């Protein structure tokens with residue numbers, strides 16, 4: 001590249017592997033290109049600098065004879081520094097001596113050098129090796145072996161390196177950075193690692209070597225002019241300009257944003273190394289987009305260069321990674337983002353805090369529909385129990401509310417309104433904490449947060465992703481607010497609207513409860529009459545926001561008792577609202593209670609036993625279509641189906657409602673009826689269900705629960721142990737179980753499509769937003785995935801990566 005790089009010889013992965021095994025290259029041949037340049041540096045060069053590895057060893061070749069020579073050239077102090085640095089590096093890396101042995105020594109001037117050399121001799125009973133070949137062999141071998149050691153291998157594998165990741169070594173003539181004229185070393189990069197925005201950053205230090213300039217102590221200066229202090233641009237403008245050119249050229253030629261490591265020797269610039277710059281997710285997006293926009297890489301490659309999951313970080317506020325933090329509890333990262341607020345322990349307290357304009361964090365053992373009010377006003381939620389598909393997690397993701405669930409190391413005392421954290425610290429209502437739902441930790445106090453970054457670079461990358469991907473991405477959205485977020489993220493419609501979430505609002509809950517308490521169908525119908533306009537208004541709003549994109553509405557799913565209070569206080573106020581004796585209310589709640597509600601009277605079973613509920617919902621949908629006008633084709637989805645007959649029964653009633661609405665309005669409309677595949681039996685019997693359904697949507701939350709026989713609300717308690725012991729490779733509620741649940745998906749998809757060619761297939765469980773699940777669904781021939789709104793961009797990018 002015509003860069004002023006000192007003479008360099010590179011050793012390949014294979015050669016270095018051989019060196020670790022004791023097979024050294026021909027040293028005379030290796031040293032030949034360096035001619036009369038006696039001082040060398042050995043640098044590590046791995047595929048990815050983030051995987052770690054040995055540090056560079058400088059000044060190899062330094063010995064007593066050269067010292068004398070160097071004293072003449074650069075002075076005794078500088079020559080001593082060069083020699084000392086090498087002796088220390090050699091002692092620690094090659095002779096494997098304790099770094100502490102140099103503690104307390106002067107480390108300056110010729111006296112320092114004398115002390116260091118005699119400390120070496122005392123420790124090894126040998127004089128410091130003077131032969132450059134012996135020195136270089138030792139350094140090469142120690143670096144090669146350091147890479148192959150078990151600890152180093154495990155460490156880099158944890159960072160994603162393959163087991164056989166190789167290390168290259170680069171032997172390079174030293175450019176000293178010490179001596180007469182402007183001498184020194186530093187690093188420079190042209191964009192910010194935090195934002196990816198153009199910005200010359202780096203440090204430079206006169207009379208220094210290696211990466212000294214980056215060390216905190218010492219007198220390093222800025223690269224570009226800076227109001228905070230002196231800069232290289234002012235000190236050596238020509239060198240500065242050259243460095244900018246070189247780094248910009250590396251970006252083009254190496255097709256990557258690089259950090260240049262350099263030395264200046266008497267004003268002359270030497271480029272020692274170029275390393276891919278470290279970057280935050282936000283910077284990764286901007287760097288990839290800029291490289292593509294500048295024509296350096298194709299758009300396909302830009303898409304591949306951003307880790308989809310990393311997008312989650314930039315879509316939410318996050319705790320500043322550089323800020324000090326005090327972790328006081330850990331749990332499951334259930335809904336990303338970070339927020340700080342004062343602790344409250346109930347929805348009522350949350351609402352009270354909100355009315356005082358205070359930001360609050362709701363802590364509950366687990367949440368229930370009654371907590372929705374509190375969740376709406378809280379800035380974050382923390383629960384002691386629950387897993388990735390628990391109520392708090394699902395609602396949190398829907399609301400874009402940071403949420404940590406299953407923090408089993410905290411302990412709530414609701415009578416005292418205190419919570420004991422993992423470290424034994426007791427916090428009370430009003431104490432400030434921060435919930436980091438991206439990493440699943442809870443922090444004390446309010447550390448600084450970084451804002452979310454949905455900037456132009458993000459938009460550009462997403463647009464490109466959409467051009468490439470070949471599987472649809474919709475959002476799970478229950479409320480107009482969710483739907484708006486989904487649209488802002490360019491979801492191609494709503495794949496799942498859980499209508500029960502529309503009944504949790506304070507104003508509606510009472511009517512809903514009246515409906516549940518109705519003893520006679522006539523009373524029930526009266527309550528439903530009241531709910532109808534509310535539902536209709538919701539749907540009109542959803543259709544309006546989605547602007548003609550498909551909206552898939554799921555009929556009511558949860559067991560009815562979920563809408564009822566569980567504590568005395570709640571029962572009393574409900575009795576008040578319904579004008580019924582407390583004993584009647586308590587009795588009815590007991591009546592509705594089930595031993596295993598998840599497997600009880602919910603989903604389509606409700607629709608079969610109390611058909612008026614689905615009638616009302618269907619009517620609300622159709623009337624909303626008419627009200628919204630303009631060719632909306634709603635999709636109606638029947639939950640928790642396990643038998644064909646369930647579909648037939650519901651279908652007949654919905655057809656009747658449609659006919660009635662058409663007759664009453666004198667207008668036409670279309671709709672599509674589909675089935676949620678959430679029970680293993682529905683997947684197995686997809687062949688006989690499909691003829692009655694325009695689409696099948698796999699609800700992998702329930703399907704996972706039922707396939708494993710594993711409660712989605714309780715599994716959090718032992719999931720960590722199960723994963724740690726390797727019983728499950730991952731939490732199957734989090735990462736789709738391809739072997740078991742996945743096989744049911746494949747069977748269902750195949751049998752369904754065999755029976756009906758135009759059957760639309762999708763997934764709407766929480767797995768829908770995971771890059772791995774998307775790959776699985778794409779291979780199984782699914783038409784789209786549906787996930788919570790904030791995961792839509794992740795899904796769009798992951799889908800594009802599969803297609804490019």
Ligand code: PEP
Pocket residue numbers: 389496498557678698699700701702703764765766
């Ligand atoms: C599912 O079971 O996967 C699903 C999407 O429905 P819910 O989570 O509402 O039960």
Ligand code: MG
Pocket residue numbers: 678699701702
């Ligand atoms: Mg379900």
